[in-house]
Amino acid sequence: MxxxxxxxxxxxxxxxxxxxxxxxxxxxxxxxxxxxxxxxxxxxxxxxxxxxxxxxxxxxxxxxxxxxxxxxxxxxxxxxxxxxxxxxxxxxxxxxxxxxxxxxxxxxxxxxxxxxxxxxxxxxxxxxxxxxxxxxQAPPAPRLLGEHAEMKRLFDRIDKAARVMSHVLITGETGTGKELVAKEIHRLSGRRGPFVPVHCGALAETLLENELFGHEKGAFTGAGETRAGLVEAAQGGTLFLDEVACVSAALQIKLLRLLQERTFRRVGGTREIRADVRFLAATNRDLGALAAKGEFREDLYHRLNVVVIGIPPLRDRRSDIPFLADHFLMRARASTGKQVNEIPPEVLAVLSAYVWLGNVRELENVIEGVVALMDGDSIALADLPARLTEPAVGGNHGGGLRPLKEMERAHIQRVLAACHGDRGKAAAILGIDKSTLWRKLKEYEEAVGGAKE
Structure with a gap:
């Protein structure tokens, strides 16, 4: 009161x-x-x-x-x-x-x-x-940037998707900007309600259900009052389900009902609540393959897979790297107050040649980290993280060319070693969240176990 x-x-x-x-x-x-x-x-x-x-x-x-x-x-x-x-x-x-x-x-x-x-x-x-x-007074919000033909096609698809109410599935590797795409669709849609993101991989099943649907007073121990969930918070706006592949099988059933009927019940409630919400979802995994293996509900997959927007990885639009690096340098100048000259050609060459497994987010983190720690007014090759300038470790395939998965694994292991096994710090450097890093490490362990058998 x-x-x-x-x-x-x-x-x-x-x-x-x-x-x-x-x-x-x-x-x-x-x-x-x-x-x-x-x-x-x-x-x-x-x-x-x-x-x-x-x-x-x-x-x-x-x-x-x-x-x-x-x-x-x-x-x-x-x-x-x-x-x-x-x-x-x-x-x-x-x-x-x-x-x-x-x-x-x-x-x-x-x-x-x-x-x-x-x-x-x-x-x-x-x-x-x-x-x-x-x-x-705040700096401009992050936005999608790019001049490559792939990005121009992406901008066109975003514009078309924003004009309809169809469900949208946004696909792309970690760090490509899936949430930025979702925000842009919401902004262009003209919906007056808020944009509400839900990071499905960050919460356990029961917590995620409570976050999404809210609960009634007395629904469980500690539920002293009725609480609205994020679906209600998104009324009139857009609900963005990030990492939707991480949703449990039990919760997938409730999500399917929400998408089909546009109604839901709070945890512990019996009253049907109407949801005036636009649904967007994102994943860095192949939902179709997961559905085929029975690891994701096929009916929910088809409900989400109406309009599909794929974001190209940074390695497929290398011509954008100098442009993006300059943009991130300007942001780093503003946040640190340092007067840093333009990125020299030899540094841009290294940035453009590197395989950015963490995509745009990793590039942004590298530029921010370099500017924060550098002493002079110009970025030198010595200022770059060692992983960008050192030759790749491991065996060779085809005259030094190696499969992307092997390069990704070697790079992740190298970053983990540099961080002395600190997964939180390694995930931050890679530009991915801890749950994605944990899943990748688990995949590597299973691959080794399978090879031994």
Missing amino acids: ISGRIIIVDDDPVTISIFDRILTREGHRVESFAEAGKAAVAALEAPPDLVITDLKMPGESGLSLLERVRSRVPDLPVIVVTGHSSIESAVEAMKKGAYDYIQKPVDPDDLAFVVRRVLEAVELRDENRVLRAELA
Whole structure:
């Protein structure tokens, strides 16, 4: 409950006593005055959260008080109190900036409700101002960048997908920008609700179900109150299911029902809730292959696989690497305050030749890390991480060319060794999340075990 400092102005001591008792009970701090002049001085010296004033009083009127305080403190909300015979005065007060009016005799519940509503509106207004100020000072949000023909085709598909309400499945390797694609579809769709991302691989099954659908009071131990989930939070907007391949079989059934019927129930609830939500999903795995092996529901796969947008890996658009590197350098300059020259040709050559298994995210992390640790004003080859400049380890295939999977495995093992086995740090350097790194390491272990058998 919001509480505030409230100034009450009325020449009737009984009215002041009643208002004081009601508002104090609601948790507000009350200051009362019998004269508008004294109330105006107090309000201007230390503006309260709200002023409640009678309109008709001996000496200075409530209307005059309204004009005085509003001329000096334009945002100060004022509620006027009026009798049945002076509604015209209340209307005039509203025209002069009064937030609301209350009729005498005043009902205690009505007074408490109106005050609560005004203070909540003021709090929301102040929060929006702070948010707008923060957004004005914040660096630009990350966005999709690229001039390669593959990226131009991607931008065209995003534009077309945004115009329809069909489900969209976004595919691509880790670090290619699947969430950025989802955000762009939402932005271009014109949907007024929020964009709500859900990282399905980061939560256990029961936690993910609760996050998505919310719960009713008493649904489980500790559920002391009803809580809306992320599906409800996305009403009128877009729900983005990232790493959808990680969803458990049991939860896949509930997701399928949500996509088919556009209704759901909170955990522990019986009431059907309608979902006005656009669904986007993303994966770095082959959902079709998983469905064929029975590791992902085939009916859910077909529900998601309506509009498919594939994001090219960075190695398939190497001509974008210098452009992206310069962009990330500008962002790193802004965040560190360092004056760094343009990236020299020999460094760009190394960046362009490297196999970016973590794709754009890994490139961004490398540029940010280099700028953070460098001492001079120009990036040198010695500033780059060793993995970019050292020759690849392991056996050769076809005159030094090796399969991508083998290069990925060798690179991950090299980064893990450099981090002394710290998977969190290795995942950050690779530009992938810890669950993806854990899955890849598990695949390598299974491959070794299979070879031994």
